Structure formats: structure tokens, C-alpha cells
Amino acid sequence: MSARLRRLWGMIRKESLQILRDPSSISIAFIMPVILLLLFGYGVSLDAKNIPLGIVIEQPDTATQSLAGAFDRSEFFHPQRFGAIQEAQQALAERRIDGILWLRNDFSSRLLSGNEAPIGVFVNGVDSNQANITKGYIQGTWLAWLQHFAVAQGRALDLPVAMEQRIWFNPALSSRLFLVPGLIAIIMTMIGSLLTAMVVAREWERGTMEALMVTPLHMGEMLAGKLIPYFALGMGGMLLSVAMALYLFDVPLLSPFWLLMLCSALFMLVSLAIGLLISIVTRNQFLAGQVALVVSFLPSFLLSGFLFDIHSMPEWVQTITYLVPARYFVAILQTLFLAGPVWPVVLVNAGAMLLMLAILTVLVVKKSYKRLD
Amino acid sequence: MISDAALSFHNVRQVFTGGEHALCALDSVSFAIASGQVTGLIGPDGAGKTTLMRLACGLLRPALGEIRVLGLDAVDEPQAVQSAVGYMPQRFGLYEDLSVQENLDLYAELQGLPLEKRTARYGELMHMTGLAPFTARLAGRLSGGMKQKLGLACALLRAPRLLLLDEPTVGVDPVSRRELWAIVYRQVQEQGMSVLLSTAYLDEAERCDEVLLLHQGKLLGQGAPADFSAEVQGRIFQVSAADISQRRLQTRLSQAPGVLDALVEGEAVRLVMQQTGEPTAADLLPDLKDVRINSATPCFEDAFVARLKIRHDGAAALGGMDLHIGASGDEKVIQVHRLVRRFGDFIAVNDVSFSVRRGEIFGLLGANGAGKTTTFRMLCGLLPASGGELSVAGHDLHTASAEARRHIGYMAQKFSLYGDLSVLQNLRFFASSYGLRGRVQTERVQWALDTFELTGYREANARDLPLGYKQRLSFAAALMHEPEILFLDEPTSGVDPLARREFWARTNALAEAGVTVLVTTHFMEEANYCDRLVIMADGKVLAEGTPREMKARARSADHPDPSMEDAFIQLIEQREQGGGKDGKHGGKNDEEVAA
Numbered sequence: 001m002s003a004r005l006r007r008l009w010g011m012i013r014k015e016s017l018q019i020l021r022d023p024s025s026i027s028i029a030f031i032m033p034v035i036l037l038l039l040f041g042y043g044v045s046l047d048a049k050n051i052p053l054g055i056v057i058e059q060p061d062t063a064t065q066s067l068a069g070a071f072d073r074s075e076f077f078h079p080q081r082f083g084a085i086q087e088a089q090q091a092l093a094e095r096r097i098d099g100i101l102w103l104r105n106d107f108s109s110r111l112l113s114g115n116e117a118p119i120g121v122f123v124n125g126v127d128s129n130q131a132n133i134t135k136g137y138i139q140g141t142w143l144a145w146l147q148h149f150a151v152a153q154g155r156a157l158d159l160p161v162a163m164e165q166r167i168w169f170n171p172a173l174s175s176r177l178f179l180v181p182g183l184i185a186i187i188m189t190m191i192g193s194l195l196t197a198m199v200v201a202r203e204w205e206r207g208t209m210e211a212l213m214v215t216p217l218h219m220g221e222m223l224a225g226k227l228i229p230y231f232a233l234g235m236g237g238m239l240l241s242v243a244m245a246l247y248l249f250d251v252p253l254l255s256p257f258w259l260l261m262l263c264s265a266l267f268m269l270v271s272l273a274i275g276l277l278i279s280i281v282t283r284n285q286f287l288a289g290q291v292a293l294v295v296s297f298l299p300s301f302l303l304s305g306f307l308f309d310i311h312s313m314p315e316w317v318q319t320i321t322y323l324v325p326a327r328y329f330v331a332i333l334q335t336l337f338l339a340g341p342v343w344p345v346v347l348v349n350a351g352a353m354l355l356m357l358a359i360l361t362v363l364v365v366k367k368s369y370k371r372l373d
Numbered sequence: 374m375i376s377d378a379a380l381s382f383h384n385v386r387q388v389f390t391g392g393e394h395a396l397c398a399l400d401s402v403s404f405a406i407a408s409g410q411v412t413g414l415i416g417p418d419g420a421g422k423t424t425l426m427r428l429a430c431g432l433l434r435p436a437l438g439e440i441r442v443l444g445l446d447a448v449d450e451p452q453a454v455q456s457a458v459g460y461m462p463q464r465f466g467l468y469e470d471l472s473v474q475e476n477l478d479l480y481a482e483l484q485g486l487p488l489e490k491r492t493a494r495y496g497e498l499m500h501m502t503g504l505a506p507f508t509a510r511l512a513g514r515l516s517g518g519m520k521q522k523l524g525l526a527c528a529l530l531r532a533p534r535l536l537l538l539d540e541p542t543v544g545v546d547p548v549s550r551r552e553l554w555a556i557v558y559r560q561v562q563e564q565g566m567s568v569l570l571s572t573a574y575l576d577e578a579e580r581c582d583e584v585l586l587l588h589q590g591k592l593l594g595q596g597a598p599a600d601f602s603a604e605v606q607g608r609i610f611q612v613s614a615a616d617i618s619q620r621r622l623q624t625r626l627s628q629a630p631g632v633l634d635a636l637v638e639g640e641a642v643r644l645v646m647q648q649t650g651e652p653t654a655a656d657l658l659p660d661l662k663d664v665r666i667n668s669a670t671p672c673f674e675d676a677f678v679a680r681l682k683i684r685h686d687g688a689a690a691l692g693g694m695d696l697h698i699g700a701s702g703d704e705k706v707i708q709v710h711r712l713v714r715r716f717g718d719f720i721a722v723n724d725v726s727f728s729v730r731r732g733e734i735f736g737l738l739g740a741n742g743a744g745k746t747t748t749f750r751m752l753c754g755l756l757p758a759s760g761g762e763l764s765v766a767g768h769d770l771h772t773a774s775a776e777a778r779r780h781i782g783y784m785a786q787k788f789s790l791y792g793d794l795s796v797l798q799n800l801r802f803f804a805s806s807y808g809l810r811g812r813v814q815t816e817r818v819q820w821a822l823d824t825f826e827l828t829g830y831r832e833a834n835a836r837d838l839p840l841g842y843k844q845r846l847s848f849a850a851a852l853m854h855e856p857e858i859l860f861l862d863e864p865t866s867g868v869d870p871l872a873r874r875e876f877w878a879r880t881n882a883l884a885e886a887g888v889t890v891l892v893t894t895h896f897m898e899e900a901n902y903c904d905r906l907v908i909m910a911d912g913k914v915l916a917e918g919t920p921r922e923m924k925a926r927a928r929s930a931d932h933p934d935p936s937m938e939d940a941f942i943q944l945i946e947q948r949e950q951g952g953g954k955d956g957k958h959g960g961k962n963d964e965e966v967a968a
Contacts, residue, residue: 003485006482006485007482007483007485009482010478010479010481010482010483011479011482011483013478013479013482014468014471014475014479017470017471017475018468018470018471021470021471022470206464206469207462207463207464207465207466208466208467208468210427210432210460210462210466211460211461211462211465211466211467211524211527211528212466212483213430213432213455214430214431214432214455214458214459214460214462214537215455215456215480215483215484216452216455216456216483216484216485217483218452370431370432370451370452370455371431371432371433371434371451372427372432372433373433373434
């Protein structure tokens with residue numbers, strides 16, 4: 001082995017031993033992913049199910065029973081009956097229910113006479129997203145029932161346009177299938193940026209960096225010696241997450257595995273470069289942790305499109321998301337898992353990550369010199 | 374410039390800019406040190422020693438000037454310099470979560486030590502440092518002295534031509550310090566190595582071939598230690614007198630005419646006079662009988678003090694302390710009986726007993742990690758004891774620690790005041806936290822400003838004070854409520870020798886005013902200021918007594934007038950000889966003994 005390789009090997013071995021002896025590294029790489037995946041896989045759901053709905057029927061008869069029955073059978077609602085609208089409104093105010101369906105005493109007569117038969121709907125608008133979903137589902141159930149009722153009455157429903165919908169890539173509309181691949185990006189950000197920023201800053205803090213610098217070790221060898229073990233650690237965390245996604249949550253992987261690995265490796269390098277840059281600039285564990293949290297972890301969580309849709313963000317926030325590397329990786333992950341290798345998506349996003357990696361590498365190399373000032 | 378110099382600086386200036394302040398760390402420093410010798414870089418904290426070391430390693434770029442290391446330009450070719458020298462930074466540069474062997478392996482790879490030479494070199498270094506039995510142990514679990522030796526071994530793996538050691542001996546026990554010097558000298562003799570070693574201990578200057586004296590960023594002088602001491606030839610005397618304690622004698626002498634400095638040493642008090650010429654007993658101590666004055670051989674510290682100390686005769690500087698201590702008498706105010714403190718399976722304080730009388734200055738002496746601070750925290754009621762009894766001012770700390778704390782003033786090891794508050798605001802805050810309000814508070818704050826000569830800094834933020842003034846402020850804050858017992862934890866650590874003298878003058882005055890003072894220190898010679906002391910090592914008390922008794926025990930034909938350090942080393946050696954039979958120690962102690 002040449003002297004250069006020997007030095008590199010010395011650094012890699014030292015770094016690996018430190019990872020193995022430090023319980024916090026292992027837990028961030030392997031225990032945290034499991035917790036996050038279980039939490040998001042089982043705990044968090046963006047789907048609206050079992051919405052508590054108050055139903056007020058002022059004059060019960062077969063038509064109203066049939067309509068209420070349609071809501072009872074729907075998996076989206078968990079209806080409760082109220083005798084008077086005032087009671088239901090009280091319940092809405094107390095947040096015991098999220099919406100009210102109000103059928104007045106002239107509902108059946110107007111329906112049967114072929115006139116317009118309005119229904120009253122109240123929705124709690126505090127959570128606007130939930131309110132929209134509730135409103136949409138009430139409308140959908142109401143329309144489906146109308147059609148059904150018309151057919152039963154032997155006449156066609158007089159609607160100008162009929163919607164025929166197909167849901168692609170996630171036909172069951174399960175948010176789990178969409179969250180779990182995105183989560184892999186979060187986990188890799190955590191290992192790449194947060195953990196790396198802290199461990200490199202630790203060397204500055206404990207004064208060992210100074211001792212390393214006054215040896216024949218070159219800066220490039222030191223950076224490589226740091227990167228390689230953490231690259232392996234991050235890819236390990238990634239493989240664990242993929243295995244859990246495929247076998248525990250039954251997320252389909254509709255693309256070749258090598259393509260997933262390749263894109264992940266690229267993202268891992270971007271994450272590590274950010275982590276290194278943070279640690280070189282801060283040189284302090286606490287500060288490095290805070291900075292990594294604010295510039296790397298939180299944006300990945302909030303602005304990557306993993307949890308919140310980018311298109312519904314204000315335009316200026318959308319512009320910021322272009323600076324978040326996880327944005328590109330989340331797009332790739334969701335496509336690779338759920339839609340298959342859609343090359344335009346993969347290439348454009350991978351290209352963006354490559355560009356970021358190039359810029360970050362230049363910054364890291366410029367900022368890292370063997371000096372303390 | 375000398376061509377064969379191992380290291381040379383030419384007109385080097387280094388400035389650090391931080392915010393509004395620009396700090397000139399080094400100012401036009403020029404020197405050259407010859408190959409094959411040990412050069413000491415001596416100066417108090419903040420003198421610029423570490424900056425100089427880092428410049429020599431190419432870790433910093435000087436604002437001005439030229440630096441040549443082993444014929445290389447440190448500014449243009451830092452990598453070449455870093456590949457050529459051996460360097461041990463202040464905290465030894467060890468990975469605490471790696472074992473001794475793994476640390477060695479890492480540095481062997483980094484320094485390019487060929488595989489076939491490793492076994493022999495490892496064996497040699499481990500034998501020399503006494504670390505051979507501990508190669509599998511994590512570096513973080515070594516004692517301070519062992520860490521220091523491992524750090525040195527790592528820097529020596531490839532036998533560099535120039536070895537740079539930044540404060541290798543700070544906070545380490547005297548035995549380890551002595552061993553380190555032996556290793557360094559062996560390298561110089563066997564390998565022809567050049568060594569630059571920085572230290573804040575002035576007594577270590579005597580062990581160097583040549584000394585660079587650095588003070589506030591300026592190089593005050595370069596030369597053999599003897600050259601420095603020659604400057605004060607004929608101004609150094611030892612004075613002893615009957616019927617007076619050494620501490621009182623020292624206080625009296627420091628106020629006597631013509632005396633620049635007075636320091637307790639051995640059985641007598643050492644004087645540095647302002648002028649050459651033997652003083653007479655009638656001038657110095659007119660009212661005392663049996664005064665003996667002998668001239669003494671000057672040492673490096675005398676020269677340092679003579680160069681830098683300016684005598685001032687303010688009443689406040691050395692005079693009495695105007696304190697009103699409620700209690701008086703001669704009873705035992707602190708009693709510690711079989712005190713134990715465990716942290717997990719580690720015994721930090723092991724079966725410690727001692728008692729302190731009112732008005733005594735009582736010292737806890739030992740290296741870092743000996744258990745001094747842990748003992749202190751228990752006495753202040755900051756940490757519960759695992760076993761044993763302790764009472765302070767008549768209050769059992771198990772049952773009435775809050776009550777006991779009211780009688781205590783505590784000065785922590787680290788500066789623990791509010792850096793962003795001014796001196797005045799800090800004093801007011803501490804006064805009010807002790808429940809002093811209104812006129813009483815104003816009086817106490819004024820007293821503190823006067824007594825500690827802080828009036829000039831009253832509006833300055835505590836953070837920006839010079840180190841010595843920070844210490845005065847901490848001292849004043851601990852005295853706001855006129856406590857009858859004062860705990861001082863490593864008060865002189867990192868403070869330069871002049872500020873240390875001033876500090877002890879104040880402490881003496883406090884004791885004269887009736888305050889009981891309990892003080893920890895790892896400066897062996899400071900034990901001379903105490904009325905009585907215990908020497909601690911690895912959580913145990915090795916000896917208790919007056920400084921005179923301690924030193925008397927170490928007296929032998931070779932050492933007719935032993936120093937406190939000699940006494941300490943002898944105690945450690947005695948314990949090591951008897952250590953093999955002693956089976957009841959905790960695990961840590963046994964291994965330490967084997968080291």
C-alpha cells in the first residue's frame with residue numbers, strides 16, 4: 001500500500017471504530033429510521049376516514065332513510081343523529097363533529113316532485129384542508145346517492161357532465177405508499193448532514209483536529225476518510241428503510257433496484273457535503289447541530305414535497321424549494337417506487353442533484369485547508 | 374539568521390480580530406532555536422504560547438513576518454512542515470473512544486511509520502511511558518498523567534526532528550511531570566531531536582537548556598535559565614524568625630521596606646529585594662527576635678518576578694480585610710469523617726477524613742482527578758455524599774444543607790459570573806441574591822470595589838476583564854454576604870505568578886480577619902500558604918499536617934531542604950511501593966499503582 005492509501009485506511013478504520021463505539025451514531029443510523037418509518041407508516045395518515053358527521057333529519061321517511069343509510073355505509077363517515085339543528089350546531093362548536101348534514105322537512109316532497117331538493121351542509125372550517133376534504137366527500141356521497149335514487153325511480157339523472165375518474169400510481173389513494181418512500185430521503189438527510197456535521201465538529205471541539213493536521217495527512221485524505229464510513233452508514237440506513245418499505249408496508253418498487261441505489265448514492269453524497277460544509281464553518285458541535293437542523297433537516301421535512309405538496313405553496317416558497325436537495329430526491333423516490341422509471345423525471349432531478357454536489361464540493365474544498373484561522 | 378536553527382521566527386506579528394476588538398497575540402517576535410536541545414517557551418496564560426506553537430506548525434498564518442521550521446518556510450509550505458514535525462496540542466490530541474493501541478495505530482498510519490518497524494517502536498515507547506500493560510484500555514479511561522504520556526508517544530512514533538509540545542505538563546501530577554521530562558531528554562540524547570515545550574510553570578524553566586520568556590505577546594528574553602537568574606544575583610535572601618508562622622512572616626516581609634517579593638519557601642521566606650545588598654534584620658523586622666537572613670541562589674522565578682513586578686504600597690492591596698464575621702472561637706467549623714462519593718463503579722472520593730479550625734487556611738493538594746473538586750462540592754452541599762459524615766459551621770449537610778450554605782462563600786474553578794453584565798451589576802446581583810438590600814447592599818458593593826481595586830473597571834463587562842481582574846471579581850462576589858467559611862476551588866489555575874501572589878495576600882488577610890478558608894490547588898508550592906493541608910491522590914488522603922511537617926517527612930541526606938513537590942513525590946512513591954499488598958482499593962486505583 002502506498003503511504004497515501006495507508007493514511008486513508010488509518011482514517012477509515014479510526015472513524016469506523018468510533019461509529020461502532022458511539023451508541024448515538026448507531027441509533028441515528030438504524031433505530032431512528034425504524035421509529036420514523038413505524039410512526040409514519042402506521043401512525044400518520046393524510047387520508048380522511050371516519051369523519052364524525054352530524055345528521056339532522058326533520059321529517060324521517062324512506063327517502064331520507066335511504067340517504068342517511070348511504071352516509072352510514074360510507075367508510076369516510078362516522079355519522080351521528082341529532083334531533084334538532086341547534087343541537088348539531090352545538091356539537092359542531094364543541095368539535096365533537098366536523099360537519100352537519102341537514103335535511104329539512106320539505107326535502108322529500110321537493111325531491112319527489114322533481115323540484116330542486118337542497119340539503120344543508122355545515123363544515124368546521126378551522127382546519128381548511130380537512131374542511132375541503134369533508135365538503136368534497138359529502139358532495140360525492142350525495143351525488144352518488146342521487147344517481148342511485150334516480151335509477152331506482154326509473155328516470156335518468158339530469159346531469160350535464162358525468163365524471164369518470166381513474167387514479168394512477170396509487171389507486172388505493174393510501175398516503176402510506178406516498179409517505180414511506182419520501183421518508184427515506186429524510187432519514188438519509190439526517191445521517192448525511194446532521195450526524196456528519198456533529199462528528200466532524202466534535203474533532204474541532206476536542207482538539208484532535210489540531211493533532212491530525214500536524215501529520216503528513218492531506219486534507220483530501222482526511223475528508224475521504226471521514227466520508228467513506230459515513231457514506232456506508234447512510235447507505236445502510238437507506239437499505240434498512242427500503243427493506244421495511246417493501247416488506248412491512250408493501251410499497252411496490254416498480255423500478256430496477258440498481259437505479260434506486262444509484263440515485264440514493266448521489267443524494268447521500270450531497271447530504272454528506274452539506275454536513276461537512278456545516279462542520280467546517282461552525283467547528284462547534286452544538287452550533288453544527290442547530291445549523292444542520294435548520295438548513296438541512298427541517299427544509300427536507302417541510303419543503304421537499306415529502307409531506308406537503310409543493311404546488312400548493314406560495315410562489316416564493318416554491319422558489320426556495322429548488323434549493324432543497326431533498327426535493328429532487330423525494331421526486332425521484334416517489335416516481336421510482338410508485339410509477340416506475342419515468343426517465344425525464346429521474347434525469348432532470350438527478351441532474352439537479354449532480355449540480356448541487358458539484359457546487360458543494362467546490363465550497364468544501366475551498367473552505368477546508370489545514371489551518372486553524 | 375542561524376542556518377542550522379531548528380526553528381526561527383523573524384519579526385512575527387499575529388493579530389486576532391473578533392468583533393470590535395483586535396487582539397495582538399504576538400508582537401514582533403524574533404528568535405532562533407538551535408538543534409538538539411530542549412527549549413522552554415515560558416509565560417503565563419494569555420502570553421501567546423499556543424499561538425506561537427500553532428504558527429510554528431503552519432496551523433496559523435502570521436499577519437507579518439517569516440517563520441522557518443527545519444529549513445522550510447512555514448507560511449508557504451505548511452504541509453511540508455506538518456509532515457516533518459511532531460506536535461502534541463494542549464489536550465494531547467487523543468481519541469478518547471479509541472484504545473491506547475488504536476490511537477497508536479492511527480498515528481502510525483498517518484505518520485507513515487513502516488509496518489515492519491512498528492512492533493519495535495511500539496514496544497520501545499510503551500516501555501518508556503509505562504503504558505505497556507494498558508494497550509487495550511480506552512484512552513478516555515486513562516488518568517491525566519497517562520493520557521499525557523500516550524499523547525507524547527503518539528507524537529514520537531516516527532521520531533521527528535523537531536518536537537513541539539504545547540503545555541504538556543499542565544494539571545498533571547508531579548510524578549508524571551518528572552517522567553515526561555525524562556522521556557523528552559532521552560529523545561534529545563538518543564535521536565538528536567530538537568524540542569520546543571511550552572509551560573506556565575516557572576519552575577520548569579530550570580529544566581530547559583534554553584528559555585524563551587513570553588509575556589503579553591512580547592518576547593522578553595532568550596537565554597539559558599542561569600542567564601536569567603544571574604540578573605537578580607545578590608538580591609535573593611532567605612529569612613526566618615522564631616515565634617511567628619511562616620504565613621504571618623511572609624505578610625510582614627512583603628510590606629517591609631526594600632522588599633519586592635516575599636514567598637514562603639521551605640522553612641523560611643524567600644525575598645527578592647529591589648536593590649542588591651543584604652538587608653538587615655532591623656530594617657525588615659525591627660520587633661522580632663532571632664531573625665536570620667541568608668543570601669540564596671537565584672532561580673528563574675525570581676528573575677521573572679523581578680522583571681515584571683511593580684511594587685505598590687496601597688493599604689488595600691496587602692492590608693487588612695474589613696469584614697464582620699459573626700462567629701469567633703477556636704472550634705472545628707468543618708468536620709469530614711470517612712467521606713465517600715461514588716459515580717457508578719468509580720470511587721471519586723474514598724474514605725476521606727479531616728477537620729478544619731476557625732480562621733485556618735486549609736489546603737487540599739493533589740493533581741487533576743485526585744478528588745479535590747468532588748470533595749468540595751459535597752462540602753458546599755452541591756453534591757450528596759455516598760457515605761460518611763460531614764458538617765459545616767455546625768450543620769450536618771445531610772439534613773440542613775441549605776442552612777449550612779448560608780455560612781459559606783464559594784468561588785468555583787471556572788469563571789462563573791455573568792460575562793455580559795458589568796462589574797457593578799454583577800456585584801449588585803450577587804449581593805441581592807444573598808438577600809442584601811438598600812443601604813447595606815450599597816455599602817457592601819462599595820466595599821468590594823474598594824477592597825479589590827475594581828473601581829476603575831466598574832462599568833466594564835465582566836467578560837472583557839483581564840484574567841486577574843476576573844478572579845478578583847469572583848473573589849469579591851463570594852464575599853458579599855461576609856461568610857464565615859470560604860471555599861476556593863483551584864483559584865490560581867491559569868493565573869500568572871504575579872496575580873497569584875496578590876491572590877494569596879488577600880487570602881491571608883481574610884484568614885487574619887477570622888474567615889476559615891478551604892482551598893484546592895495543584896500548584897505544590899502554594900501549599901506553603903496553608904496552615905494545614907491534606908495531600909490527595911486517586912480519591913484518598915495520603916497525608917495530613919502542616920506544610921512544615923509534610924516537608925520534614927521528606928527530608929533526607931540527599932534533600933536537606935525538600936520542597937512541597939519533593940514531599941508529594943515521596944508520598945506517591947511510598948504508596949506505589951506498598952501498593953502491591955493493598956488489595957482493598959477500587960479497580961482504578963490498582964491499575965494506577967501498577968502504572
